[in-house]
Amino acid sequence: MRILRSVSIAFVLVVQLASQSAYQERDFLTRVRRLTVEGRRAGEGYWSPDGRRLVFQSEREPGNPFYQIYVLDLMSGDTKRISPGIGKTTCAFFRPGTDEIEFASTHADPKSKQYQEDELAFRASGKERRYAWDYDPEMDIYAYSEKTGALKRLTEARGYDAEGSYSPDGQWIVFTSMRDAYNRQLSEKEKKQLDTDPSYFAEIYIMRADGSGQRRLTTVAGYDGGPFFTPDGKQIVWRRFDESGLIANVWMMNPDGSNQRQITDFGSMSWAPYMHPSGQYIIFASNKLGFENFELFIVDPEGKKEPVRVTYSDGFDGLPVPSPDGKTLAWTSSRSGGSAGQLFLAQWNHEKAVEALRNAPPKKPSNKS
Amino acid sequence: MTTTTDGTQRAQRAQGRLNSVFSAISAFLISPFLISAFSICAPSAAPQSKTKTYVQTLASERLEGRLAGSNGERLAAEFIAGELKRIGAQPLPGQRDYRLPFEFTAGTKDGGSRVMIGQETFSTETDVRALSFSDNGDVTGELVFAGYGIVVPGSQDFGYDSYATLDVKDKVVLVLRYFPEDAEQKTKAILARYADLRYKAMAARQRGAKAVLVVTGPRSPNAGETIPMSFDTALAGSGIVAASISGAVAKGIFDAIPGKTLQDAQQALDSANPHVAGFAIPNVTVTVHAMVQREKKTGNNVAAYLPSTTDVAGVAKPWIALGAHYDHLGHGEAGNTLAAKEDASKIHFGADDNASGSAAVLAAAATLATQPRHRNVLVAFWSGEELGLIGSGAFAAKPPIPLDAIAAYLNFDMVGRMQDNKLTIQATGTSPAWAKVIEQSNIAAGFDLLLQPDPYQPTDVATFNSSGVPSLTFFTGTHADYHKPSDTADKIDYEDLDRIVDFATAIAKRIGDLADAPQFTKVEQQTQPGAGRAGVRVFTGTIPDYSTEVKGLLLSGVIGGGPAEQAGLQKGDVIVEIAGQTIANIYDYTYALDVLKIGQPAKVVYIRNGQRRETTLTPAARK
The missing domain is CATH 2.30.42.10 (PDZ domain)
Structure with a gap:
């Protein structure tokens, strides 16, 4: 390679951040690899039960600036869109033991195409805005059949229904709904709240896999969202925001809504929890170290220990999902530059994670809570 | 043989002894472990690296750093050609050889320049030497002394023009080397920018002078000495006869003017007072015979192709291309070494830069040769890259196959030093097709990719981008051994280099199999490459x-x-x-x-x- 004459030579250096922990990222994550390249951003990768595929959302559909849902075959490298291609979608999940994949979508909204064009025009204008999820009230949950391509609508309620995931036996879906903001008379204060931050009304619900028996599990003000069953199906782990929408923590409860308990207490935004298949720890993301610097952490299910930091890279690291065998981690990161996240994979060192938590000090209570 | 080379060989003999002692000890110590490892959990033999032999050969002492136009480069080309033949690749259509020679200027020397003043002729190089950029020719004219010969452009808001009061049309101009010696720092900084010999020659030429003579003043460093030929791959003469003369010759000239000496004239100018002017030297006619021998050398690109296994009639852009430069810095002759002075003339092995990329292309070609191909695969090994992309430039200037028939070009430059699984792919902005192809191919390859859209890189990918070919270049990052003799084959990470080969082969196959050739996108660039002179605004x-x-x-x-x-x-x-x-x-x-x-x-x-x-x-x- 020729010596570059201008100053812009791209030195690729690995900057090792100073850290107080005895552990570094490479203790937990090795062979980090970037999985998605195409499109503006991608994320929320969830494993098929056999660990051979991932379902994820990506802004890569020509003519549609919003997320659509894709299935990626890790054996062949082939990617297939399974969502309708119109409107916004989010949060897909494989239904164990079947050919179904659930996700949330706004394609039934007749205004969907207009929104797409408006957003494309806005982007073409060169203006920028902070990335924000808009909790579209037309969002509903659907189940897609990979065999027939048929799409079955599971929720009908006005208000954002999304963030669904199946129980390990495939019989139940836990999800987030904001229907509470639309199915009753709101006070003046609540109306104002709905305008500025609809997620305030989000609560955790459960339903059967066919959409029947929808039931509310949480009732506390502030955004309850992102619920997942634990691998044994006996618990639900989710994140609960306070009323300000700035502080969030990892919580657990029984599938009937009983025994709700707080696991983390950073006094920052701790969210996207997912239980490791071993059941020994929860992986989650928090911006404890800086408002826009989300890192991954692990914590024991009882929340007795101080969480252990896993990632040490600039930018966003979040939405961690371990593979069914617990040996690989899929997560969303902006570590390769830019503000938009892409899907990453790495080998996960389970033994090191267990050891690090064993050595971790008892939980320090946050002074903010 | 120089003492440096002697020293190197001694060091290497010593190293060889050390190695054999070390390996004897370690083999003894670890052999039980190795045996158990092989018998229990590994296949009977470790898998052979696809690239190691290639890198070791290209970065060997025998190939002496593969400087373009050198014997080492010739041997390297021979080796590559032999491997291409073994793989079953063919010379390009219409060519009989894998080697595609191109001529370039590797250096300059004086070819017997002379100056005649009156009846006296000066012809030794201590008295007269052409400047490396001089036109060749004979010029006779009257003499004008133009001070330092500096012209500061009007845009600089700093008035200094050595020619302000002089008429030099059809005359021979005599100027001082450097810039006013006693000027204050700030003024010096401005004048220095316009004191380059090429710039002085241009200023004289633009004012109609026939020739320019340069003398190093008695009050300057190197007083009275002629100016050494600079290493210069550039190539064109500057449109004027230009030579440096010794203090003795200048004295001969000044002797013709009663009461004036060069010493006094320089002293008057050295405060940089813009009102101190030069003057015509009456009654002296000078004849300048300038002769620069530009040393032409021949470099060799090496290129071959794997013909499509199916009929390419009707295929849009029926070629894909893989390439890497195989030349390096030789013994640092071209001045682009980054080694400390005492190491600068040792062999620059260039294992990473770019035996690694050359090995990757050879290994990829070997794999592609065994697979069905829906496009012809061009594999190219460029020379003269380190001297300024000369080889790929020569190829693109007279392409043996039409460049617009190439669907995509993949370039490899420094791919042997992977760290933390990070692979940089540059020039991804050259086609909208890249994201999908890279994503698909990386599912199996599993690199932590860093993507850079910019194709204006200091490697041969720039040549293909300029020709409108969708391109990528692969890079594992720079390191402390970059452009130093310490860039050796033992430091290459062969396991990951082999993974890059698999990755690139998969990309090449996917592109080769596409019905539609990738679209080319022109990437806008923010800053200007090249020149990089301080203060160019x-x-x-x-x-x-x-x-x-x-x-x-x-x-x-x-x-x-x-x-x-x-x-x-x-x-x-x-x-x-x-x-x-x-x-x-x-x-x-x-x-x-x-x-x-x-x-x-x-x-x-x-x-x-x-x-x-x-x-x-x-x-x-x-x-």
Whole structure:
């Protein structure tokens, strides 16, 4: 390679951040690899039960600036869109033991195409805005059949229904709904709240896999969202925001809504929890170290220990999902530059994670809570 | 044989002994472990690296750092050609050999320059030596002493013009080397910028002088000495006869003027007082015979192809190309070493730069040769990259296959030092097709990819980008051994280099199998490559071709969205005049940039297809 004459030579250096922990990222994550390249951003990768595929959302559909849902075959490298291609979608999940994949979508909204064009025009204008999820009230949950391509609508309620995931036996879906903001008379204060931050009304619900028996599990003000069953199906782990929408923590409860308990207490935004298949720890993301610097952490299910930091890279690291065998981690990161996240994979060192938590000090209570 | 080489060999013999002792001990210590490892959990033999032998051979002592035009380069080309034959690749259509020679200027020396003053002739190199950029020829004329021969462009708000009061038309100009010695620092800094010998020669030429003679003044460093030939791959003469003369010759000249000495004349000028003028030297006629021998050397690109296994009739763009430069720095002769002085003339093995990339292309070709192919696969090994992309430039200037028949070009430059699984892919902005192909291929390859859209990189990918070919270049990052003799084969990470080969092979296969060739996208560039002189403030968006001998500035491309593109200039145009300044070569052009004003339209005269044309270019501010 020729010596570059201008100053812009791209030195690729690995900057090792100073850290107080005895552990570094490479203790937990090795062979980090970037999985998605195409499109503006991608994320929320969830494993098929056999660990051979991932379902994820990506802004890569020509003519549609919003997320659509894709299935990626890790054996062949082939990617297939399974969502309708119109409107916004989010949060897909494989239904164990079947050919179904659930996700949330706004394609039934007749205004969907207009929104797409408006957003494309806005982007073409060169203006920028902070990335924000808009909790579209037309969002509903659907189940897609990979065999027939048929799409079955599971929720009908006005208000954002999304963030669904199946129980390990495939019989139940836990999800987030904001229907509470639309199915009753709101006070003046609540109306104002709905305008500025609809997620305030989000609560955790459960339903059967066919959409029947929808039931509310949480009732506390502030955004309850992102619920997942634990691998044994006996618990639900989710994140609960306070009323300000700035502080969030990892919580657990029984599938009937009983025994709700707080696991983390950073006094920052701790969210996207997912239980490791071993059941020994929860992986989650928090911006404890800086408002826009989300890192991954692990914590024991009882929340007795101080969480252990896993990632040490600039930018966003979040939405961690371990593979069914617990040996690989899929997560969303902006570590390769830019503000938009892409899907990453790495080998996960389970033994090191267990050891690090064993050595971790008892939980320090946050002074903010 | 030089003492340095002796030293190197001694060191290496010692190293060899050390190695054999060490390996004897370690083999003894670890052999039980190895046996158990192989018998329990590994296949009977460790898998053979696809690239190690290639790198070790190319980066061996015998190939002496593969400097373009050297014996080492010739041996390397021979080795590559042999491997291509073994793989079953064929010489390109219409070629009988894998080697595609190209000529370039590797250096300059004086070919017997002389100066005659009156009846006296000076002909030794201690008395007269042509400047490396001189035109060859004989010139006779009256003499004018033009001080330091410095002209500061009006745009600099600093009035200094050695020619302000002089008429030098059809005369021979005598100037001092360097710049006024006693000027205050700030003034010096300005004058120094315009004191380059090429710039002085251009200033004299533009005022109609026939020749310029340079003398190193008695009050300057190197007083009275002629100026050594500079290493210069550039190539065109500067459009004027130019030579340096000794203090003795200058004395001969000044002896003709009663009461004046060079010493006094220099002293008067050394305060940089702009009102101290030069003067004509009456009654002296000088004849300058300048002769520069430009040492032409021949470099060799090596290229072959794997014909498609299916009929390519009707296939859009029926070629894909993989390439890497195989030349390196030799013994650092070309001055582009980064080694400390005592190591600068040792062999620069260039294992990572770029035996690694060459090995990757060979290994990828070996794999592709065994697979069905729906496009012809061109595999190319460039020489002269380290001297300024000369080899790939020569290929693109006279392409043996049409460049617009190439669907995509994959370049490999420094791919042997992977860290933390990070692989950089540059030039991804050259096609919208890349994201999908890279994503699909990386599912199996599993790299932590860093993608950079910018194709204006200091490697051969720039050549193909300029030719409108969708391109990628692979890079594992720079390191402390970059451009030093310590870039050796033992430091290469062969396991990951082999993974890069698999990855690139998969990309090549996917592109080769596409029904539609990838679209080319022109990437806009923010900053101007090349020149990089401190203080150049204007941006014209031209990409000069450094590798040819055209009179004028040949453009190897224009930067997308830049002023040159907006002015309608394009690749292949030769700029001969800008803002009233004639341009004989790239140096003139660089100096002409100083005269340009941001936002003020300037007339550009250029040659396209042999026709002289004009346009207006509005320089932008350099970011």
